[in-house]
Amino acid sequence: MDFQAAEKKAAELQNLLNQYGYEYYVLDKPSVPDAEYDRLMRELTEIEEQFPELKTQDSPTQRVGGEILDMFKKVEHNIPMLSLGNAFGEQDLRDFDRRVRQAVGEKVSYVCELKIDGLAVSLRYEKGMFVRGATRGDGTIGEDITSNLKTIRSIPLRLSEPATLEVRGEAFMPKKSFMALNEAKQKRDEEPFANPRNAAAGSLRQLDPKIAASRNLDIFLYGIGDPGETGIESHSEGLDYLEKLGFKTNKERRRAANIDEVIKFVESWVERRPDLPYDIDGIVIKVDSLEQQEELGTTAKSPRWAIAFKFPAEEVVTILKAIELNV
């Protein structure tokens, strides 16, 4: 095959594989069997071996990066990554709601989101291309873990439109992957991870991207660095915009017209929590209107328009289950 034909074929395969990857990892609705995906990936890999200049930054073959790093570079977040105040009971939620309504006066509606028990990360895209991923760090300075985040299949390497923005989300390890990883560790007489959050953090702190790639990590995005630039008016519209761009968001989110509906949603998740395929440590409640968020503003640490309801810690049964599996 001459270069012209190879260039055309490679572009076709990259688009096809990125589409199939999106359907499988983001929508969880694969449209082709794995064998077909693997065959196309092998075909693209061969062409890129023959013509290395065709290895584009967003080629699906570039997910599991090259060299082992000797350290992570420091990264300054353009927009700080703030933290959340906590609520531990119904009264805390009602106090939060009263403070909010006193400040913005009229009716307030909320968005409730699951609080995934993972690692907060920030993804930067320029003209639609994934250029950098970082840990939260102290909120202002994080660590550049781009090569490890590229191995998370649900992170798009190129967006559906050439947007330049920073998005925030939670990288995590699904419970099934956590159990399998600890079983494998036990078999190798290695120290198991205490919980999926530690396992996700430990995996993203690996200097060798091949190890991160083997850990079946996933991610849910929940925020846009500076929504102001997108003309979006509410947080829920912001999440819809993230989906339109090709990001994976958590579908268990719910709008609430008032704090009573928030409390009902929180109560429903206390018992539904064990049925989820990933750990959550609470529910995040956010004022939906961006105008009201602006009015409320943020302290140096956290927004006044959001709060995290924390569940009581689930006793650590995961290790015992893994040992049971072994027996």
Ligand SMILES: CC(C)(CNC(=O)c1ccc(Oc2ccccc2)cc1)c1ccc2c(N)nc(N)nc2n1
């Ligand atoms: C709400 C926010 C704290 C993100 N927002 C920010 O980090 C943030 C950052 C600058 C902001 O405003 C500024 C802009 C420029 C300069 C200074 C502040 C506002 C919000 C947050 C934190 C953790 C979350 C979590 N674990 N799960 C879910 N589902 N949502 C979460 N949301």
